[in-house]
Each structure stands twice: as C-alpha cells, then as structure tokens.
Amino acid sequence: MYEEEGNERRQTLKGIFVKIVLVVLLIFVLMMLFPTRGFVTNYVDEKVSETGGVDNFNNNLLAMATAGSGYFTASRLPEETGDTVKMTLGEMYDNKLLVEFSDSNNRVCDNNKSYIEVTKDEDEYTMKVNLSCTDKEDYIMLHMGLDGTQFPSTSTARCEFVKNLDETWAYGEWSSWSTKKIVETSTNQVQTRVSKVQTGTQRVAHNSVTEKAAVKVIYNGLTKYVCAASYDNAGTYDNMVTCKKTVTTYTDEPIYKNVTYYRSRSKTLSSGVDTKWSSCDDTSLIEQGYVKTGEES
Known part of the structure; x- marks a missing residue:
C-alpha cells in the first residue's frame, strides 16, 4: 500500500515538472515570434531614419539644382566652348539663393565641396550639381541646348503644354x-567653326655664332693674327681680331592650317x-x- 502511494507521488511530481518545462518552452517560443514593443519601435525608427536621410539628401540636391537653374540664365553662361563657370554652396548662401540646410545627421553640408558647375560643350550646356554631406555625396546632371535660355526645372510637378x-x-x-x-x-x-589642323612638318634653320680670339703668330720677325679657314672671317690680320663662325642647326616644326x-x-x-x-x-x-x-x- 505504501509502495503504491510512493509511485503515485513520483508520477505526480514528474507530471508537474514536465508541465513546467513545456510552459517555459512555450514562453520562449512566443518571445521569439513576437518581439517586445521596444524592439519593434527601435527597428521601425531605424528604418524611418534611413529613408528620411535619403529623402533629405535628395531634397537638398534638388533645391540646389532649382536655384542653379534660375541663376545660370543666358547672361551668366560660359561664352566659349570648353569654358566653365562655377559657384560653391557657400557662394549660393552668400548670394541669398538658398537658406542653409543640414543633412540627416543634423550637420551642415560642405560649402566648398558642394557646388554647381556649368560647362559649354560643342552641342550643349551641361550643369553638374554636386552635394557633399557627412552622410552622403552625389551629383546630378542637367542639359540645355546652345539655343536655350534656361536649364530645365527640377520641380517634380509636371504639366501638359500644347x-x-x-x-x-x-x-x-x-x-x-x-x-x-x-x-x-x-x-x-548653317553653323561653322574653325579649327587649327596640323598638315605636316618643315625643317627650320636656326643660326648661332661662336667667337674665338685670333691665333697670334710671328713670321720673319713680324707679328700676325690668324683666323682659321673654318671661320667666317678667315685670314691673316696685322692686329688682334675676333674670329667668328656661324653654326646652323635644323629642327622639324609642324605646319598648321585653319580648317x-x-x-x-x-x-x-x-x-x-x-x-x-x-x-x-x-x-x-x-x-x-x-x-x-x-x-x-
């Protein structure tokens, strides 16, 4: 009888232990499947911050482009092909084209590395808008024909024109x-342009003169001064003279013509x-x- 009661007690304790283990496992699984509110909040805030940082950078870049498009009109464009005009972000602030903005880290962007650069090419004008901040650096390009008067706007709103x-x-x-x-x-x-084109080479002579004192000789008691035959003023002189020799060198130089x-x-x-x-x-x-x-x- 006592033995049967002992077995029943052991079975009861064993059952309770198994139930406790199952409850602990269930709680652990639920925690894995359903994160805490703080975890979810932090995760969402992090993703929102990342997205907001990109949007903030893009908005700042477009703001620079819009201000540049309004500033670089016909009278401020470069005149000759290959010429470039440039304005830094700091100069844009000074000219009241923009109000100072900051990046996603709440820091101001680089006033010198951020700039707008307009170049005149053969067929068009190009505008490079570069923004350099602590969180990102990138640029966009705008294009305008040579007969245009203003770069296209970067506004996202679009309308139909007829x-x-x-x-x-x-x-x-x-x-x-x-x-x-x-x-x-x-x-x-019709449009024309003139370019200098090399058509060949020509040999060009360059003369230089070397000088040397005449050689003193005494012949039959008489003092004479002699310049050797290789000199321009070769001969014998009664008085001291300077012997001179012309040396000619040649170089190949290009021939150009306007095309x-x-x-x-x-x-x-x-x-x-x-x-x-x-x-x-x-x-x-x-x-x-x-x-x-x-x-x-």
Missing part, C-alpha cells in the same frame, strides 16, 4: 560636323498640335509659344 503648329516653321536636328561646305538658304540654317567645319539643320513647315509634358514652371516652353492645358501629373 502648341498649335499650323502654318509654323520648325527646325530639325543638327547634322554632324563636316569639312564639306554647306550653303545657307531660307530653309537651311572650316560645317553643320546644318533644315526648316520645315509644320501642322497640327505638338504636346509636351514638362515641369509646371518651365518658362522655356512658354517662350516657345506653348500654353498649359490644365492637365497635371
């Missing part, structure tokens, strides 16, 4: 540069309606005769 083309003339694309002469007509516009290059574009009579989508504040389209339809995207 232009009535009936009985209007419009130019096509420029042809490639060629040495073949093109004659301008009422429907064919004229031509390119053209044709003007054709258009009809119908031309539709363009661009930033809502694109003044260049307005200047070309386009009007807004009121449609936005």
Whole structure:
C-alpha cells in the first residue's frame, strides 16, 4: 500500500515538472515570434531614419539644382566652348539663393565641396550639381541646348503644354560636323567653326655664332693674327681680331592650317498640335509659344 502511494507521488511530481518545462518552452517560443514593443519601435525608427536621410539628401540636391537653374540664365553662361563657370554652396548662401540646410545627421553640408558647375560643350550646356554631406555625396546632371535660355526645372510637378503648329516653321536636328561646305538658304540654317589642323612638318634653320680670339703668330720677325679657314672671317690680320663662325642647326616644326567645319539643320513647315509634358514652371516652353492645358501629373 505504501509502495503504491510512493509511485503515485513520483508520477505526480514528474507530471508537474514536465508541465513546467513545456510552459517555459512555450514562453520562449512566443518571445521569439513576437518581439517586445521596444524592439519593434527601435527597428521601425531605424528604418524611418534611413529613408528620411535619403529623402533629405535628395531634397537638398534638388533645391540646389532649382536655384542653379534660375541663376545660370543666358547672361551668366560660359561664352566659349570648353569654358566653365562655377559657384560653391557657400557662394549660393552668400548670394541669398538658398537658406542653409543640414543633412540627416543634423550637420551642415560642405560649402566648398558642394557646388554647381556649368560647362559649354560643342552641342550643349551641361550643369553638374554636386552635394557633399557627412552622410552622403552625389551629383546630378542637367542639359540645355546652345539655343536655350534656361536649364530645365527640377520641380517634380509636371504639366501638359500644347502648341498649335499650323502654318509654323520648325527646325530639325543638327547634322554632324563636316569639312564639306554647306550653303545657307531660307530653309537651311548653317553653323561653322574653325579649327587649327596640323598638315605636316618643315625643317627650320636656326643660326648661332661662336667667337674665338685670333691665333697670334710671328713670321720673319713680324707679328700676325690668324683666323682659321673654318671661320667666317678667315685670314691673316696685322692686329688682334675676333674670329667668328656661324653654326646652323635644323629642327622639324609642324605646319598648321585653319580648317572650316560645317553643320546644318533644315526648316520645315509644320501642322497640327505638338504636346509636351514638362515641369509646371518651365518658362522655356512658354517662350516657345506653348500654353498649359490644365492637365497635371
């Protein structure tokens, strides 16, 4: 009887122990599947901060581009092909083009390494907008044709513009540069440029003169001064003279000539309606005769 009671007690304790182990395991599994509120909050805050940092950088970069597009109009563009004009972020602050901004680390961006640089190429103007901050450094490029007056806006809002083309003339694309002469007509516009091209070489003489005192000789009691036959003033003299010799050297030097290059574009009579989508504040389209339809995207 006592033995049976002991077995029952051991079975009961064993059952309780197993239940406790199962409860502990269940709690552990639940903690793994469902993180604490603090963990979730910190994780979300971290991701939001990362996304906000990218958005903040992009917004600052676009703000620089927008200010630069408004500043670098026709009168401030470089005049010669290959020329560049530059303005640093610090100079933009000084000229009141921007208010000072900070990056995602709440630190100001580099005033000298951040800049806008406009270059005149053969076929277009390019604007490089570079932003250097503690969290990131990157740049964007804007492009404008040589006949443009303002770089395109970086505004994200886009509007529909239309232009009535009936009985209007419009130019096509420029042809490639060629040495073949093109004659301008009422429907064919021509541009030219002159480049210096090497066509060969030529030997060029360079003369230099060396000097040496005449050699003193005594002949039959008479003192004479002699310049050897290799000298220009070879001979015998009664008085001291300086012997002179001309030395000629040659170098190969390039021969250049000016070559004229031509390119053209044709003007054709258009009809119908031309539709363009661009930033809502694109003044260049307005200047070309386009009007807004009121449609936005």
